Amino acid sequence: MLQLPDGIRHLPHFLSRAEQEDLVGEIRNVVAAAPLFIPQMPRTGQPMSVRMTNCGPLGWVTDKEKGYRYQATHPETGVAWPPMPHRLLELWRHLTRLAYDPEACLVNFYSDEAKMGLHQDRDEAELAAPVLSISLGNSCLFRIGGPQRKDRTQSFRLDSGDIVLLGGPSRLNFHGVDRIYPETSDLLKKGGRINLTLRRVTPATP
Ligand SMILES: O=C(O)CCC(=O)C(=O)O
Numbered sequence: 157m158l159q160l161p162d163g164i165r166h167l168p169h170f171l172s173r174a175e176q177e178d179l180v181g182e183i184r185n186v187v188a189a190a191p192l193f194i195p196q197m198p199r200t201g202q203p204m205s206v207r208m209t210n211c212g213p214l215g216w217v218t219d220k221e222k223g224y225r226y227q228a229t230h231p232e233t234g235v236a237w238p239p240m241p242h243r244l245l246e247l248w249r250h251l252t253r254l255a256y257d258p259e260a261c262l263v264n265f266y267s268d269e270a271k272m273g274l275h276q277d278r279d280e281a282e283l284a285a286p287v288l289s290i291s292l293g294n295s296c297l298f299r300i301g302g303p304q305r306k307d308r309t310q311s312f313r314l315d316s317g318d319i320v321l322l323g324g325p326s327r328l329n330f331h332g333v334d335r336i337y338p339e340t341s342d343l344l345k346k347g348g349r350i351n352l353t354l355r356r357v358t359p360a361t362p
């Protein structure tokens with residue numbers, strides 16, 4: 157058995173098939189209001205392989221000029237992000253037991269060839285709240301390390317309906333997605349994987 161670092165919770169198959177289908181429907185509506193964009197690495201402008209959008213009062217974006225940040229509007233349309241679906245707020249309240257809500261839900265869309273390099277989620281001012289991550293569609297190989305890039309890492313598979321919480325002493329642990337396993341789920345008709353990442357951004361605790 158894998159021993160995950162303190163503060164990492166993996167809840168395998170947490171969402172039922174019906175709940176997953178409902179979420180995909182909600183995400184379809186989000187994408188209709190806020191189209192997927194191709195994020196660029198700061199400074200180099202190198203495109204990431206994942207496509208993104210957001211819902212909630214704030215959304216995470218990145219481009220060559222201004223780099224990683226949160227903002228209230230879509231970087232291409234200039235329109236405010238659509239509201240966070242109620243079922244996501246419910247899930248956050250149930251799993252975190254926090255008295256405050258997340259402000260950002262980043263929607264990552266991975267084609268079967270996409271991946272995400274090892275990184276920290278550190279653009280948030282409120283680090284007392286965990287990052288809550290939901291996997292939908294094809295499975296992936298998720299890698300988790302420690303708070304330093306050089307720390308030992310371990311990898312495990314995330315399947316559709318799985319939830320991961322990165323919190324407590326592991327809130328700033330490095331993590332990434334090494335690969336997607338094609339044809340491991342029939343949730344998304346065209347394949348690929350969707351990851352929803354809920355975060356509190358602005359300070360909620362004194
Ligand atoms: O796709 C995932 O499971 C992780 C996504 C992630 O780490 C991020 O959006 O910061």
Ligand SMILES: [Fe+2]
Binds near residue numbers: 275276277331
């Ligand atoms: Fe992340």
